[in-house]
Amino acid sequence: MTNAPFELKGRSVYVAGHRGMVGSALVRRLAGEDVKLVTADRREVDLCNQAAVFDWFAKVRPQVVFLAAAKVGGIVANNTLRAEFIYDNIAIAANVIHAAHRNGAEKLMFLGSSCIYPKLAPQPLREESVLTGPLEPTNEPYAIAKIAGIKIAEAYRSQYGCDFISVMPTNLYGPGDNYHPEMSHVVAALIRRFHEAKVSGAKGVVVWGTGTPRREFLYVDDMADACVHLMKTYSGAGLINIGTGEDITIAEFARVVAEVVGYSGEISFDTSRPDGTPRKLLDVSRLAGLGWRATTSLEDGLKRAYAAYQAAQLAAQ
Numbered sequence: 001m002t003n004a005p006f007e008l009k010g011r012s013v014y015v016a017g018h019r020g021m022v023g024s025a026l027v028r029r030l031a032g033e034d035v036k037l038v039t040a041d042r043r044e045v046d047l048c049n050q051a052a053v054f055d056w057f058a059k060v061r062p063q064v065v066f067l068a069a070a071k072v073g074g075i076v077a078n079n080t081l082r083a084e085f086i087y088d089n090i091a092i093a094a095n096v097i098h099a100a101h102r103n104g105a106e107k108l109m110f111l112g113s114s115c116i117y118p119k120l121a122p123q124p125l126r127e128e129s130v131l132t133g134p135l136e137p138t139n140e141p142y143a144i145a146k147i148a149g150i151k152i153a154e155a156y157r158s159q160y161g162c163d164f165i166s167v168m169p170t171n172l173y174g175p176g177d178n179y180h181p182e183m184s185h186v187v188a189a190l191i192r193r194f195h196e197a198k199v200s201g202a203k204g205v206v207v208w209g210t211g212t213p214r215r216e217f218l219y220v221d222d223m224a225d226a227c228v229h230l231m232k233t234y235s236g237a238g239l240i241n242i243g244t245g246e247d248i249t250i251a252e253f254a255r256v257v258a259e260v261v262g263y264s265g266e267i268s269f270d271t272s273r274p275d276g277t278p279r280k281l282l283d284v285s286r287l288a289g290l291g292w293r294a295t296t297s298l299e300d301g302l303k304r305a306y307a308a309y310q311a312a313q314l315a316a317q
């Protein structure tokens, strides 16, 4: 692991996926840095389209790239849209990383995911566990694509000396999340379900699975802050996990969401729904060694996420 100070100041910084949850948090965070922010939405450049990506990079030549664009979703989206999750995510990673190299980008950060680790890897998940065992079947296509992205970044670093780094975020949540009832991640799904139950006066809320899986949740503005910190301070081939280092069962988590939303009805579990990985807690000691820790508690983060959900509902009316 190396600590090589890298100045963002004065550089053109491309946030790929700037309309997404993480990308928009990166845009908020970078507003506090003296950078020239570059963005392009999907209509301008479809990142799955190799020719479009190569043309756009040749024209714009960003000096720094945060690769936060991907096909993203919760356990059902991953398990059903398996072809899209593997194809889009391999294409986006290959196109953007290759174009960044060809056009002289000085630094690139690839965003992977904690789901790249084997389903039954020792907990907490250390960066060295990648490729040591079978993956969780519900998100294997996405995980394989993310592992490909890591390996592409690593190969360009070793063959061409590119300063390309990869970070592995835990489950994220916050403003800009996807609140689709089936395709979202658990945080957004439960905020919406408990809110709708509160508003309609429903007697009970159903939570998927057994409630026993454990998950770690990081507020998205903390995630963006960690990314900027690592972009400035880290240069190396090794992965860096980004998380809080704390986890909670889905059953306990559902109770916290109910409390934040103000719902006091019953909670039941639909065990016909998949549990996914039994536990996914990141070892964040590398990240701590690089001088960064999460600062937003789960309760505060959920309060902010719920406020953002309510504001988005009002704006849509």
Ligand SMILES: NC(=O)C1=CN([C@@H]2O[C@H](COP(=O)(O)OP(=O)(O)OC[C@H]3O[C@@H](n4cnc5c(N)ncnc54)[C@H](OP(=O)(O)O)[C@@H]3O)[C@@H](O)[C@H]2O)C=CC1
Pocket (backbone or CB within 6 Å): 016, 017, 018, 019, 020, 021, 022, 023, 041, 042, 045, 046, 047, 048, 067, 068, 069, 070, 071, 072, 088, 092, 111, 112, 113, 114, 169, 170, 171, 172, 173, 176, 177, 178, 185
């Ligand atoms: N959310 C989470 O819990 C976690 C996320 N991650 C990773 O973090 C990153 C960001 O995720 P998140 O912000 O949650 O995801 P979102 O779905 O909120 O945002 C993804 C962004 O990528 C863009 N995008 C997707 N496909 C294309 C394409 N073909 N061309 C151009 N743009 C495209 C989307 O554009 P558009 O707005 O047009 O759809 C969107 O802006 C991803 O790499 C994800 O894998 C990792 C771990 C956990």
Ligand SMILES: C[C@H]1O[C@H](OP(=O)(O)OP(=O)(O)OC[C@H]2O[C@@H](n3cnc4c(=O)[nH]c(N)nc43)[C@H](O)[C@@H]2O)[C@@H](O)[C@@H](O)C1=O
Pocket (backbone or CB within 6 Å): 073, 074, 075, 076, 078, 113, 114, 115, 138, 139, 142, 170, 171, 172, 182, 183, 184, 185, 186, 187, 189, 190, 207, 208, 209, 213, 215, 250, 273, 274, 275, 276, 277, 280
């Ligand atoms: C971030 C990560 O996200 C995905 O993995 P996951 O951690 O399994 O994500 P999830 O948020 O969808 O579920 C977490 C847990 O929560 C339970 N759960 C309860 N009730 C609901 C519910 O209503 N919706 C959802 N989605 N899950 C629910 C659910 O059964 C599971 O046990 C990956 O595919 C992968 O893409 C990835 O990187």
